[in-house]
Structures are given as C-alpha cells and as structure tokens.
Amino acid sequence: MVKRAERLIDLLVQLARIGAGISFSVLIGAVLIQVVGRFIGSSPVWTEELTRYALLFSVAFGAGLSFRTGDLVNVDVVCESLPGRMPWLLRLFAGIVTAGLAIYLLPHAWKYVSIGKMQTAPALGIKMHYVHFTVWLMLALLALFASLRVVGMLTGTEDGKPRKPEED
Numbered sequence: 001m002v003k004r005a006e007r008l009i010d011l012l013v014q015l016a017r018i019g020a021g022i023s024f025s026v027l028i029g030a031v032l033i034q035v036v037g038r039f040i041g042s043s044p045v046w047t048e049e050l051t052r053y054a055l056l057f058s059v060a061f062g063a064g065l066s067f068r069t070g071d072l073v074n075v076d077v078v079c080e081s082l083p084g085r086m087p088w089l090l091r092l093f094a095g096i097v098t099a100g101l102a103i104y105l106l107p108h109a110w111k112y113v114s115i116g117k118m119q120t121a122p123a124l125g126i127k128m129h130y131v132h133f134t135v136w137l138m139l140a141l142l143a144l145f146a147s148l149r150v151v152g153m154l155t156g157t158e159d160g161k162p163r164k165p166e167e168d
Contacts, residue, residue, distance in 0.1 A: 009148060013065065016061050016062075016064055016141060017065065019057070019060075019061035020058055023055075023061060024054070024058050026050065026057075027051055027054035030047045030050040030051045030054060031047070031051055034048065034051070046123040046124050048123070049122070053121075053124075053131050053134075056131060056134040057134055059138060060137040061141065063141060063142050064138075064142050064144060064145040067098065067145045068162065068163055069162050070161070070162020070163075071162075079091070088153070088159065088160060091153065091159075091160035091161070092150060092153050092154075092160060095146045095150040096146075096150055098142065098143075099143050099147045099150060102142045102146065103139075103143045105139050106136065106139050106140060106143065109139050110136055112132050112135055112136070113129050113132045113133050113136050114129065115128075115129075115132065116128035116129030116130070116132035117129045
C-alpha cells in the first residue's frame with residue numbers, strides 16, 4: 001500500500017514538473033519571438049499575452065512543488081531551533097493550515113474560472129477560463145501537496161521537512 005502511495009506521489013510530482021517545464025518553455029519561446037521580432041522591426045502582438053499566460057501556468061504548477069521542496073517562504077531558523085517535538089508540530093500545523101486555506105478557496109477560484117467563459121483574450125482570441133484555470137490549479141496542487149505532507153507526517157512516513165529534489 002505504501003509503495004503504491006509513493007508511486008502515485010512520484011507520478012503527481014513528475015506531472016507537475018512536466019507542466020512547469022512545458023509552461024516555462026512556452027514562456028521562453030514567446031519571449032524569444034518577441035525579442036527577435038523587435039530586432040527585425042515587428043514584434044507579434046500575441047507574444048506579450050502568451051508570455052503572461054505561460055508565467056501564470058508556471059506559477060500554478062510550481063507552487064505545489066515549491067511547497068514540497070521548501071522553496072516557499074519559510075521561517076526554519078525559528079521553527080527548527082525550538083525544543084522537542086515543537087518543530088514537528090509547527091510543520092504539521094503549517095501543512096494543515098495551508099491545505100485548509102487552499103481547499104477553502106477552491107470553490108471560489110472555480111467561480112472565477114467560470115467567469116472567464118464569457119471573456120476572450122484580445123490578442124490570442126482564447127477563452128479566458130483557460131487562463132483563469134491557473135488560479136484553481138495552483139490552489140489544487142498546493143492543497144494536494146500540503147495534504148500529502150500532513151498525511152505523511154501523521155502516518156510516520158515522513159517528518160514534514162521539505163524534500164529537496166536530490167533527496168527524491
């Protein structure tokens with residue numbers, strides 16, 4: 001059972017990494033087209049819009065991964081210097097609060113996504129609910145990775161410390 005859970009978590013991490021990589025590649029490509037276009041005298045209008053949307057998707061995929069690796073803002077100096085089980089309890093509390101807030105915001109983010117069905121991006125002509133979906137995706141992945149940390153801590157399979165990629 002634990003092996004299956006670990007494989008599922010690894011799959012989710014890999015999917016989030018692939019999503020972040022693809023969106024970052026799109027961002028790099030759009031900026032490159034924009035820069036080259038400015039050198040030759042005519043930059044396509046859609047590149048700026050695509051750059052913003054790719055950045056939003058990069059953040060959406062990267063937020064959960066950043067929580068997992070500890071790259072989000074963290075006050076480890078204070079937390080880890082406390083005696084006994086206090087650091088563990090604070091990491092558990094932070095995971096619960098993060099997951100809880102993200103889960104609470106998910107339905108509100110979905111309402112924001114649905115508003116985008118009535119809007120269209122001016123340069124690319126795509127429906128804005130695809131872009132607004134990034135807010136919901138970010139919250140969902142943040143809730144997922146925070147919940148996984150809490151479950152891992154409560155089952156004893158992890159201590160709640162951030163997992164750096166070299167540790168995977």
